[in-house]
Amino acid sequence: MATVTGTISHRRPRQPLGAAVRARLGAIAWGSVAWLAAIIFFFPVFWMVLTSFKPESAAYTSPPKFVFSPTLSQYKQVFDAGMGPFLANSAISTVISVLLVLVLATPAAYALSMRPVEKWRDVLFFFISTKMLPVVAAIVPIYLAVRDVGMLDSIPTLIVLYTAMNLPIAVWMMRSFFLEVPGEILEAARMDGADLRHELSEVVLPVVAPGLAATALICAIFSWNEFFFAVTLTSIRAATMPVFLVGFISSEGLYWAKLAAAATLASVPVLIAGWIAQRQLVRGLSMGAIK
Amino acid sequence: MSATAVAQRLKLPRARGRDAHARREAWTRRLPLLPALLFTIIVTQIPFLLTLFYSLFSWNLAKPGSPHWIGLQNYGAVFTDPVFFAALLHTIEITFISVLIATVFGLGLAVLLDRKFIGRGIVRTMLISPFLVMPAAAALLWKTTMLDPVYGIVNWVIGWFGISPVAFVSVHPLGSVIATVVWQWTPFEMLILLAGLQSQDRGVLEAARVDGASALASFREITLPHLRSYLELGVLLGAIYVVNTFDAIYMITQGGPGTATTNLPFYIYQRAFEGFDIGQAAALGVVTVVGTILVATVALRTMFSIFIQDNTARA
Numbered sequence: 001m002a003t004v005t006g007t008i009s010h011r012r013p014r015q016p017l018g019a020a021v022r023a024r025l026g027a028i029a030w031g032s033v034a035w036l037a038a039i040i041f042f043f044p045v046f047w048m049v050l051t052s053f054k055p056e057s058a059a060y061t062s063p064p065k066f067v068f069s070p071t072l073s074q075y076k077q078v079f080d081a082g083m084g085p086f087l088a089n090s091a092i093s094t095v096i097s098v099l100l101v102l103v104l105a106t107p108a109a110y111a112l113s114m115r116p117v118e119k120w121r122d123v124l125f126f127f128i129s130t131k132m133l134p135v136v137a138a139i140v141p142i143y144l145a146v147r148d149v150g151m152l153d154s155i156p157t158l159i160v161l162y163t164a165m166n167l168p169i170a171v172w173m174m175r176s177f178f179l180e181v182p183g184e185i186l187e188a189a190r191m192d193g194a195d196l197r198h199e200l201s202e203v204v205l206p207v208v209a210p211g212l213a214a215t216a217l218i219c220a221i222f223s224w225n226e227f228f229f230a231v232t233l234t235s236i237r238a239a240t241m242p243v244f245l246v247g248f249i250s251s252e253g254l255y256w257a258k259l260a261a262a263a264t265l266a267s268v269p270v271l272i273a274g275w276i277a278q279r280q281l282v283r284g285l286s287m288g289a290i291k
Numbered sequence: 292m293s294a295t296a297v298a299q300r301l302k303l304p305r306a307r308g309r310d311a312h313a314r315r316e317a318w319t320r321r322l323p324l325l326p327a328l329l330f331t332i333i334v335t336q337i338p339f340l341l342t343l344f345y346s347l348f349s350w351n352l353a354k355p356g357s358p359h360w361i362g363l364q365n366y367g368a369v370f371t372d373p374v375f376f377a378a379l380l381h382t383i384e385i386t387f388i389s390v391l392i393a394t395v396f397g398l399g400l401a402v403l404l405d406r407k408f409i410g411r412g413i414v415r416t417m418l419i420s421p422f423l424v425m426p427a428a429a430a431l432l433w434k435t436t437m438l439d440p441v442y443g444i445v446n447w448v449i450g451w452f453g454i455s456p457v458a459f460v461s462v463h464p465l466g467s468v469i470a471t472v473v474w475q476w477t478p479f480e481m482l483i484l485l486a487g488l489q490s491q492d493r494g495v496l497e498a499a500r501v502d503g504a505s506a507l508a509s510f511r512e513i514t515l516p517h518l519r520s521y522l523e524l525g526v527l528l529g530a531i532y533v534v535n536t537f538d539a540i541y542m543i544t545q546g547g548p549g550t551a552t553t554n555l556p557f558y559i560y561q562r563a564f565e566g567f568d569i570g571q572a573a574a575l576g577v578v579t580v581v582g583t584i585l586v587a588t589v590a591l592r593t594m595f596s597i598f599i600q601d602n603t604a605r606a
Binding site: 027028030031033034035037038039041042043044045047048051059060061062063064104105107108110111112115116117118123126127129130131132133134135136137138139140141142143144145160161163164167168171221224225227228231232241242245246248249256259260262263266267270271273274275278281282285286287289290 | 317320321322323324326327328330331334335336337338339341342345399400403404406407408409410411413414415416417418419420421422423424425426427428429431432433435436437441442444447474477478479482483485486487521524528531534535537538541542545555556559560563564569572573576577579580583584587
């Protein structure tokens, strides 16, 4: 280490001054490009939040208004229009389906990594292949089955489907976390005579706990945002937030601020969770293929 | 192994005891897997089999007298249906163009984010945000506040450059859908490619620089080959999700005008929930699944190495 630093500090003064300045300018230029790109990509999100605090008359103007007297009345109005139950349905179906996914996926991932079954590779491929089949191709029998057992427009239906939708992702993710448990620690625990329960609760669980959290986050995002099942299988009682937004489809400029308020409320939980857990997000989105 | 086989054939009592033990051991290993596996098979595979079965019936929920068996007639109808071919084309267009643009943008942004500059953390947070907006909400916001012919932000911005306003959603409906999808999926590609860039061996890059390689040359010769498996993964996962695009089409265009933006998911939805045609919708579903399996198999076999490489489990 010391020698490396030595050579670099030796070389620095010999560099012509122009190169250093150019490198510095280059860094500033590239940094500015990155900032510009970030502002462009982030602008619609910023605009959504800004518009949600506008009175409707300020939301629909040319040129667009950046300065106005902010109001919370749009938020009040979307709740008055009955958005509360939609939010609650989203929250309930997300939380319960995520818990179910973790309960099912954790042992399965264990059986595919730490004490693998014989054909673990085939099983793993089976799980991922279910994600490649388009959901729409299954909607007809699902709709008919749900209708025939009288479970249309019910939250348990959504919970079952969201669990199935996220299970393959969770199995892949949890497996990649199990693979990170150091073999030596396990050996040591087994030598000390730890039985399976102790091995799991005292050795494995602490190591994979952050992985469980990351898996829960990813599955929560997908459930919370899910639209297709919600719009085809629910109508009034069990409808979730994305279905509430359907009501704004034909709002020709009249309700932009209200739409922005509803969209902000629908997106804020995931935005905040995703901002906090950026690193885990990458790993989750790649189903554990990228560490 | 062969000893057990011999023992099995001879039916030695002691060997049978060992066999039973091995079987019990295998089952204790399988047990934790079974609930998830059975649940997945029941909820995801049985509906596909039923889809196959329903596709052989003439069955319209709105018409009396159905269902009755008609063999392969629904498939004949699918392959002579111009809307089906339009929907197939739109599905390919949306998936191919969106994933391509999102990957190119994502690569550019990942390269920018891989350098050190002031506020890098904030820039990264801003750049991932589009992915975190609820897709149904993103679609509506793009349709209205961004792309509106008179009051949309995009028309305001192009106005600075003297370009007259465009009614994007009615003139370029497919482009409007693709723009929304690209906006949402660029951060996804960026995150995966950024992970790839940050896993690079800095020493190799430094050595290339000392040897006088230009930044562009070392990007092409060292970084891109290293990124290959990350690019593959990003494209594959992006395509898996984008091929099912439904929210954006439902919210922005409802498949229209006419069938200008109808993709296969939206067309199947229309046949089932607006036409109440169970048989037709099922046949469309079967054709979509078969097509997806063909494309996925070819893609996995020829291009994608990462899933196979990464599967080295502890035995």
